[in-house]
Amino acid sequence: MNDDPSEPVTGLTRGLTNYGDTDFARYLRLSMARSMGLSSDLLKKPVIGIATTYSEFNNCHRGVPDLVEAVKRGVLAAGGLPREFPTISLGEPFLNPTALFFRNLMAMDTEEMVRGQPMDAVVLVGGCDKTVPAQLMGALSANIPAIQVVTGPMSTGRWRGERLGACTDCRRFWAKFRAGEIDTETVEEIEGNLATTQGTCAVMGTASTMASLTEALGMMLPGTAAIPAVHADRLRAAEASGAAAMMLAAKRLTPRMIVTEKSVENALRVLLAIGGSTNAIIHLTAIAGRAGVKVDLQRLNTLSDETPVLVDLKPTGPFYMEDLHAAGGIGAVLRELKPMLHLDALTVTGETLGERLASEPGYVDRAVVKSREQPLQPVGGLVSLFGSLAPRGAILKRAAADPQLFEKEGRAVVFTSLEDLAARIDNPDLDVQADDFLVLQNAGPLSPSGMPEAGYLPIPSKLARAGVKDMVRISDARMSGTAYGTIVLHVTPEAAAGGPLALVRDGDRIRLSVSERRIDLLVEEAELMRRRQDRPDTSAQATRGYAKLYRDHVLQADEGCDLDFLRADPPE
Numbered sequence: 209m210n211d212d213p214s215e216p217v218t219g220l221t222r223g224l225t226n227y228g229d230t231d232f233a234r235y236l237r238l239s240m241a242r243s244m245g246l247s248s249d250l251l252k253k254p255v256i257g258i259a260t261t262y263s264e265f266n267n268c269h270r271g272v273p274d275l276v277e278a279v280k281r282g283v284l285a286a287g288g289l290p291r292e293f294p295t296i297s298l299g300e301p302f303l304n305p306t307a308l309f310f311r312n313l314m315a316m317d318t319e320e321m322v323r324g325q326p327m328d329a330v331v332l333v334g335g336c337d338k339t340v341p342a343q344l345m346g347a348l349s350a351n352i353p354a355i356q357v358v359t360g361p362m363s364t365g366r367w368r369g370e371r372l373g374a375c376t377d378c379r380r381f382w383a384k385f386r387a388g389e390i391d392t393e394t395v396e397e398i399e400g401n402l403a404t405t406q407g408t409c410a411v412m413g414t415a416s417t418m419a420s421l422t423e424a425l426g427m428m429l430p431g432t433a434a435i436p437a438v439h440a441d442r443l444r445a446a447e448a449s450g451a452a453a454m455m456l457a458a459k460r461l462t463p464r465m466i467v468t469e470k471s472v473e474n475a476l477r478v479l480l481a482i483g484g485s486t487n488a489i490i491h492l493t494a495i496a497g498r499a500g501v502k503v504d505l506q507r508l509n510t511l512s513d514e515t516p517v518l519v520d521l522k523p524t525g526p527f528y529m530e531d532l533h534a535a536g537g538i539g540a541v542l543r544e545l546k547p548m549l550h551l552d553a554l555t556v557t558g559e560t561l562g563e564r565l566a567s568e569p570g571y572v573d574r575a576v577v578k579s580r581e582q583p584l585q586p587v588g589g590l591v592s593l594f595g596s597l598a599p600r601g602a603i604l605k606r607a608a609a610d611p612q613l614f615e616k617e618g619r620a621v622v623f624t625s626l627e628d629l630a631a632r633i634d635n636p637d638l639d640v641q642a643d644d645f646l647v648l649q650n651a652g653p654l655s656p657s658g659m660p661e662a663g664y665l666p667i668p669s670k671l672a673r674a675g676v677k678d679m680v681r682i683s684d685a686r687m688s689g690t691a692y693g694t695i696v697l698h699v700t701p702e703a704a705a706g707g708p709l710a711l712v713r714d715g716d717r718i719r720l721s722v723s724e725r726r727i728d729l730l731v732e733e734a735e736l737m738r739r740r741q742d743r744p745d746t747s748a749q750a751t752r753g754y755a756k757l758y759r760d761h762v763l764q765a766d767e768g769c770d771l772d773f774l775r776a777d778p779p780e
């Protein structure tokens with residue numbers, strides 16, 4: 209195995225198969241390569257691997273074959289040999305129990321195939337929520353030169369004069385349906401108009417957030433995060449990424465030279481300024497963890513207090529990703545944040561972030577990207593909360609929450625699992641009022657459900673019908689980046705790991721204080737001790753396969769839910 213980034217560009221003869229005879233291994237490999245119909249000239253070129261994630265179980269990746277063709281054009285024109293290879297693909301709505309469960313498996317697949325096959329650089333083509341994090345995690349661990357291409361966001365659809373985009377509008381109409389405001393026929397008609405093109409969800413959900421953060425990290429070509437999936441520029445970006453991969457190979461510019469403490473902090477700033485998805489905290493923590501960089505939730509709070517919200521896409525505002533692209537894209541956000549960023553961070557172009565920002569055109573549409581002086585909100589979209597209910601932290605997307613609920617004490621209405629939630633939430637006899645706190649236990653990474661996007665607990669239908677739009681909801685689950693509400697997520701340690709969340713009972717008092725960054729369970733320690741002794745083991749049981757590997761090694765949310773043995777040692 210040859211993963212030494214200081215090795216010269218060796219093309220197809222890099223990392224020869226071990227037959228105990230190096231010359232034979234080279235001879236055999238080249239003979240087999242000849243069977244692919246390639247000229248001997250091409251066989252001598254630097255090799256650019258293209259990790260493709262096309263899958264008919266991944267709607268967001270429908271355009272991947274066209275992107276791969278465009279990457280190949282770029283590689284060939286720059287004098288290299290492109291080699292496409294498949295990896296696992298993760299289509300968010302098609303995976304059970306949840307795509308997050310498979311993210312680390314995909315990261316391992318990507319890492320091993322990038323390292324095990326002969327390539328001088330790799331172009332990672334992906335898009336959906338977990339795919340991009342998995343690719344970056346794998347590429348950082350393999351640490352050969354790498355560049356990310358995303359599939360790009362969907363374009364919006366139209367329905368009765370309204371612009372619709374997955375999947376904030378999916379949730380909006382579903383909430384109306386639950387509240388009895390629209391009927392089955394209408395909701396079915398809307399279903400046909402929510403997701404109408406290839407590409408990732410059209411709003412600032414997790415996929416759009418991760419694309420934006422990848423650009424901020426410097427792992428993607430400037431200006432390419434927000435290009436719509438169906439725009440011809442998307443193909444040009446892919447072609448240019450193929451050419452850039454050739455340059456990366458020649459310079460031996462590796463991902464760990466790009467993903468550093470500084471670029472991770474730049475990405476956190478952008479996450480806060482775009483009101484990005486809560487899931488991105490977990491993914492960025494996992495990505496950074498592969499480079500030995502820690503994302504500290506206390507540090508997140510400091511950054512959040514300094515970083516204004518500049519972009520107002522759905523789920524919080526009126527705009528879609530295609531609008532952000534037309535308004536100047538992530539470049540416009542980065543320029544606005546410039547005084548707060550580490551400008552010496554390297555990017556995949558070989559330039560620093562500062563050089564990038566100094567050289568690009570300054571177009572910005574202020575309707576979509578606000579100025580630092582007149583931001584949408586003076587402080588960042590996400591905060592972490594600590595306290596007796598979440599000793600290692602929890603996340604609240606304050607930008608998507610109702611500030612009237614920020615300083616509040618409430619009575620807990622507890623659901624012990626997703627099944628319990630489904631069985632009882634709409635029961636007319638459920639003892640619940642609008643100012644109660646809904647608590648969901650056993651939906652974290654170690655639970656049988658594998659930390660699904662279930663933190664957006666539905667408002668009990670009797671309250672929804674009475675006009676209640678938001679309630680405090682607390683869980684160890686995640687939430688889709690396209691959702692909104694006063695929702696405390698990623699409570700760590702999770703219930704299935706024996707965290708205090710497991711000890712909450714119906715009727716307990718819980719205090720939320722966003723100003724103090726606290727979430728506390730107001731129950732005597734002696735009583736908690738008693739409950740702790742009676743606590744059943746609710747963690748997932750697995751005896752074989754990936755489920756066992758995951759079960760035995762998955763880390764908590766504050767460590768990015770990576771597998772413990774895959775993280776890098778911190779830099780000395």
Ligand code: FES
Nearest residue numbers: 268336408409415
């Ligand atoms: Fe892939 Fe939303 S389902 S981005």
Ligand code: MG
Nearest residue numbers: 337413414688
């Ligand atoms: Mg999503």
